[in-house]
Amino acid sequence: xxxxxxxxxxxxxxxxxxxxxRTEIPVPQVGPTGVLVQTIRVGVCGxxxxxxxxxxxxxxxxxxxLVIGHEVLGRVVAxxxxxxxxxxxxxxxxxxxxxDGCPACVAGQPDMCIAGDYEERGIVRQHGFMxxxxxxxxxxxxxxxxxxxxxxVLIEPLTVVEKAVRQVDLIQERMAxxxxxxxxxxxxxxxxxxxxxxxxxRGIDVTTVARTPQPNPAASxxxxxxxxxxxxxxxxxxxxRNQRGNIDIVLECSGASTLAFEGMHLLGANGVLVLLSLxxxxxxxxxDAGRINTGIVAGNKTVVGSVNAGHEDxxxxxxxxxxxxxxxxxxxxxxxxxxLAFDDDVTSIARKDARGIKTLIEFDQTR
Amino acid sequence: xxxxxxxxxxxxxxxxxxxxxRTEIPVPQVGPTGVLVQTIRVGVCGxxxxxxxxxxxxxxxxxxxLVIGHEVLGRVVAxxxxxxxxxxxxxxxxxxxxxDGCPACVAGQPDMCIAGDYEERGIVRQHGFMxxxxxxxxxxxxxxxxxxxxxxVLIEPLTVVEKAVRQVDLIQERMAxxxxxxxxxxxxxxxxxxxxxxxxxRGIDVTTVARTPQPNPAASxxxxxxxxxxxxxxxxxxxxRNQRGNIDIVLECSGASTLAFEGMHLLGANGVLVLLSLxxxxxxxxxDAGRINTGIVAGNKTVVGSVNAGHEDxxxxxxxxxxxxxxxxxxxxxxxxxxLAFDDDVTSIARKDARGIKTLIEFDQTR
Numbered sequence: 001x002x003x004x005x006x007x008x009x010x011x012x013x014x015x016x017x018x019x020x021x022r023t024e025i026p027v028p029q030v031g032p033t034g035v036l037v038q039t040i041r042v043g044v045c046g047x048x049x050x051x052x053x054x055x056x057x058x059x060x061x062x063x064x065x066l067v068i069g070h071e072v073l074g075r076v077v078a079x080x081x082x083x084x085x086x087x088x089x090x091x092x093x094x095x096x097x098x099x100d101g102c103p104a105c106v107a108g109q110p111d112m113c114i115a116g117d118y119e120e121r122g123i124v125r126q127h128g129f130m131x132x133x134x135x136x137x138x139x140x141x142x143x144x145x146x147x148x149x150x151x152x153v154l155i156e157p158l159t160v161v162e163k164a165v166r167q168v169d170l171i172q173e174r175m176a177x178x179x180x181x182x183x184x185x186x187x188x189x190x191x192x193x194x195x196x197x198x199x200x201x202r203g204i205d206v207t208t209v210a211r212t213p214q215p216n217p218a219a220s221x222x223x224x225x226x227x228x229x230x231x232x233x234x235x236x237x238x239x240x241r242n243q244r245g246n247i248d249i250v251l252e253c254s255g256a257s258t259l260a261f262e263g264m265h266l267l268g269a270n271g272v273l274v275l276l277s278l279x280x281x282x283x284x285x286x287x288d289a290g291r292i293n294t295g296i297v298a299g300n301k302t303v304v305g306s307v308n309a310g311h312e313d314x315x316x317x318x319x320x321x322x323x324x325x326x327x328x329x330x331x332x333x334x335x336x337x338x339x340l341a342f343d344d345d346v347t348s349i350a351r352k353d354a355r356g357i358k359t360l361i362e363f364d365q366t367r
Numbered sequence: 368x369x370x371x372x373x374x375x376x377x378x379x380x381x382x383x384x385x386x387x388x389r390t391e392i393p394v395p396q397v398g399p400t401g402v403l404v405q406t407i408r409v410g411v412c413g414x415x416x417x418x419x420x421x422x423x424x425x426x427x428x429x430x431x432x433l434v435i436g437h438e439v440l441g442r443v444v445a446x447x448x449x450x451x452x453x454x455x456x457x458x459x460x461x462x463x464x465x466x467d468g469c470p471a472c473v474a475g476q477p478d479m480c481i482a483g484d485y486e487e488r489g490i491v492r493q494h495g496f497m498x499x500x501x502x503x504x505x506x507x508x509x510x511x512x513x514x515x516x517x518x519x520v521l522i523e524p525l526t527v528v529e530k531a532v533r534q535v536d537l538i539q540e541r542m543a544x545x546x547x548x549x550x551x552x553x554x555x556x557x558x559x560x561x562x563x564x565x566x567x568x569r570g571i572d573v574t575t576v577a578r579t580p581q582p583n584p585a586a587s588x589x590x591x592x593x594x595x596x597x598x599x600x601x602x603x604x605x606x607x608r609n610q611r612g613n614i615d616i617v618l619e620c621s622g623a624s625t626l627a628f629e630g631m632h633l634l635g636a637n638g639v640l641v642l643l644s645l646x647x648x649x650x651x652x653x654x655d656a657g658r659i660n661t662g663i664v665a666g667n668k669t670v671v672g673s674v675n676a677g678h679e680d681x682x683x684x685x686x687x688x689x690x691x692x693x694x695x696x697x698x699x700x701x702x703x704x705x706x707l708a709f710d711d712d713v714t715s716i717a718r719k720d721a722r723g724i725k726t727l728i729e730f731d732q733t734r
Contacts, residue, residue, distance in 0.1 A: 107543035112667050114613060114636045170541035174534060176474035246481060257660035269481045275664045283657035290650035293624035296672035297642045300479050303670040305663035
């Protein structure tokens, strides 16, 4: 096939937030280490909605618009001269963040960037993947095995919890004894569900807490994976704390900043609370500073924030998606509660569907 | 010398808090692995004051009173048959916490006890060291070299920051790049001063923040060690944050729970905030939950609580006290702003002297 010169895409105007529009952008040249990819599908996440509504998002230099989308599965179309480990037709995804020159980035951990001048595809100064074709350097391409064709679009959101759980593992190497057996996941959106599955796959007792009472699709998925779903409208977190004994890990993926502080209360001795939600400033909350502080001190507890993910998290997510599929066949596909074609009315992605879990934009593979 | 049958001590009645009294208690038998120690001096700390005022403290079973004191330097009087590495006259200190049967304790980390049924000398169900003679098992005895005779009473408070800094080191092994260069210590009591010295001894830029404007004895000590002393009445923490660049470590040793939350704001990307103050519940505070949460998440920050200390911290504290004395001769002795004899009116230790740093109870060595 001849390589496309332009590609259709879904973009926002960061200076005029509130809506998405269709656009057409040039397809970059494929350099010696480049990979040209045709998109199969892209997942929509909370960050995309925040970009649409103007809470974050920066256009590439010289552009008024920003193509969104950072959860992608695609197929290799062509590779540069120096790329010898990918063939046309191979499935791939890509990491999101590109390093700046800070020492953490130079040391290979752009997800731990200390300077903050990184770029992110679909978020900060680089177009995203909600486009028919895109080019990326081999360094940021994640090969995806063929058996993950239906679920591989979940690799990027899964990396968020892979990094979170890896941080817990690394931090707790400080303990002579650490056998986490009880986890609470706050939130049952895609990140909460994937966090639940990751910890269930380790055999840990997981309680997943979200507002919506049962029955609902998220509750059904986490319970099929052996977790307990609890509606916070029916059981208070204090009651949960008393029921569950020492809670070793809390993953905060609700998107509600107040739950970061509830999580500090909930966490047991020697436990780790991982905060994963980027939230807006200005949400004021009255806390019992004395109780939270002394609980953390006397319990040797840790609270850690985690954003983005590293290469090892992408590799681990590829492995774990396969494990999830073996453990719970068909379960991941139930997360895809809406599929839109590129030519459908995609303006609806600006709204969060209270009943849905993950919206996908499906790209026409015959074009 | 003949072994003493009883020993004079300073104790509280936990059921009738508010004051200390002198008492006389039996000296336990020295078993095969026991060590009988004559006290040289005991330090008074905030925990002792909280015990005196009834916020914590539990008597040994069968006793109405609790002998206080857990910062001790003493001299070996006699050892049991199976103790071959200590001689009469050797200087010693002792650890504070005794394990219960929980897996963390069994694994050798009673400071990480998960069950909470530990005992602590001078605090929980075991008499403390504010007594002329005491007996302890060799397992909990810390040998102290002779050159630390004047400063060794600081070993126990130094272990608190040794553990804190060790937790930072262990937690940050997760980073490919971590070179802490900027630290803020909140509080300039004994723990804040010792934390300042420990990090200054590593060559790190330290700013020590406390309320009292200069000149004051604590400010003078930390500045002589090359730290910068800042009064929070003169410089806000927000201003400090803007001046100091990325703050890698914050040690919260102020005793004020609200500063735990200020510390979360203050901390820079990839930084670690260590909380060290045990505080009373009920101190309500309005926080910007959204800002604190997203700061922790986007900056991959860690907040860790630390209480008590392990054997390795005692060994490290012995080493570091010697280093401090080499780096800053005579400086540690300036922390001892009050020395009381056992026969003095010791009821004053219930009050915090706003100008003083560390009160010592000196025991008569000629008795």
